[in-house]
Amino acid sequence: MATIAGNGADAGGLTPEATGVAREPDGAPRIGGLDVLRGIAILGILFMNINDMGGSILASFGDIRHLGWNKADQVAWWLRQVIANGTARCMLEMLFGCGMMILTDRAALAAGKWKVMGRYYLRNLILFLFGLVHVFILLWPGDILHTYGLAALVAFLFRRLKWGWLLAIGLSMAVFQAGGGSYDIYSAQQRIAMQAEYKARQAAGQTLTKDETAKLKKADERTAKRKKRKADEAVKMAAEDKARSAATGDFLSWAKSAIGFFTWMEGKGLEIFFIWEAAGTMLIGAALFKLGIPQGKRSPRFYLGMMAIGYVVGFGLRIADAFAQTRFDDYPYLIFAWSEPARLATTLGHIGAVYVLLATARGAALLKPFAAAGRTALTVYICQTLICLWVLYPPFALGLYGQQGWMALMLTALAVNAMLLWGANIWVRHYDIAPVEWAWRSIVAGRPLPWKKAAA
Secondary structure (H helix, E strand, C coil): CCCCHHHHHHCCCCCHHHHCCCECCCCCECCHHHHHHHHHHHHHHHHHHHHHHHCCHHHHHCCHHHHCCCHHHHHHHHHHHHHHCCHHHHHHHHHHHHHHHHHHHHHHHHHCHHHHHHHHHHHHHHHHHHHHHHHHCCCCCCCCHHHHHHHHHHHHCCCCCCHHHHHHHHHHHHHHHHHHHHHHHHHHHHHHHHHHHHHHHHHCCCCCCHHHHHHHHHHHHHHHHHHHHHHHHHHHHHHHHHHHCCCCCCHHHHHHHHHHHHHHHHHCCHHHHHHHHHHHHHHHHHHHHHCCCCCCCCCHHHHHHHHHHHHHHHHHHHHHHHHHHCCCCCCCCHHHHHHHHHHHHHHHHHHHHHHHHHCCHHHHHHHHHHHHHHHCHHHHHHHHHHHHHHHHCCCCCCCCCCCCCHHHHHHHHHHHHHHHHHHHHHHHHHECCCHHHHHHHHHHHCCCCCCECCCC
């Protein structure tokens, strides 16, 4: 059966880079299909981040209408929620698992297996430190680099397992998230139903037992706490708007708000869940790499089926989830717990769609520019922060914070990404490595890596 990546330019126009012949300045092989996927993913990240950059971060955890809810905003939110939400992050995590397999196999051949762990851990600890700079210097509390740096240390321990075990462990970690969430939500549903039943009986003049009275009191206390928490969230959201708005805030209030949000998440222990999610998805990516799926080694028919199944499952779950969210009530719907399986299914659908396109000449031509963004992904990611947080939405410069709704934010992300995609393609014509990648890999290599392309 014919594969995609293995057929070079004849199979959808992929170049010999798809076979891993091309290399980075530090010797790492470059796989064309992975570059395209990485480029799409890193640009897709901005569609997930820009609402937190141009509007309240707390609104993402609370009332999404805070950012605007006219008809155009609703269309933009629905498209983002169903098609894109979380999938760029998921694809990057899978690709991180692929990269782990590429880098550790190469390192094992070059240095021996006992040195592999030290070098890989150094690489990711440096990435972790880059992430902290992103948080505390560039003031982006939604940074993923520090999380990926830590999650990779966990995923590395499983890299030598066969693909079946990697896939089983990664999927089990995802299902554990859904199962735990389902239990919590089901318990909340039962409590709400019990509360309504007992109150109806009281209204009808019936006397509750001592045990029922105690249960009702406990349920009422939890309801009161939930209402207080929502009221507190509204106060915090207003404080965030005040700190970040050009009319009422300044650099210091913005910095305090950004760092305060990050430390709040860390204090709540949310980093553990972020690492759990990332590590599990990295293992799934490593398993898929061993099967040759992210590299394009399967047939176009395989990727077409993968796309169809992924979209049917993922979009189905996401549409149900979006309907539940837009009811804007406090009821805990079970579909909320299944966001992780939906994210994985939709992402696999996206990967399948990319290789369906790469199997055709027109599709390959359409996607070819994204390979440059994939080769410069880390620099593109930092540039997204610099443009949005330091030019468009800070309390100085253009000061557009809080002035755009969902549709305007998504269109702004599209414009910024178009500029960055153009810049990435210009860069790779003249240079072998992007600035942030150069700094990271030079530190790991212990020497300054060459920048410019060698003369023909």
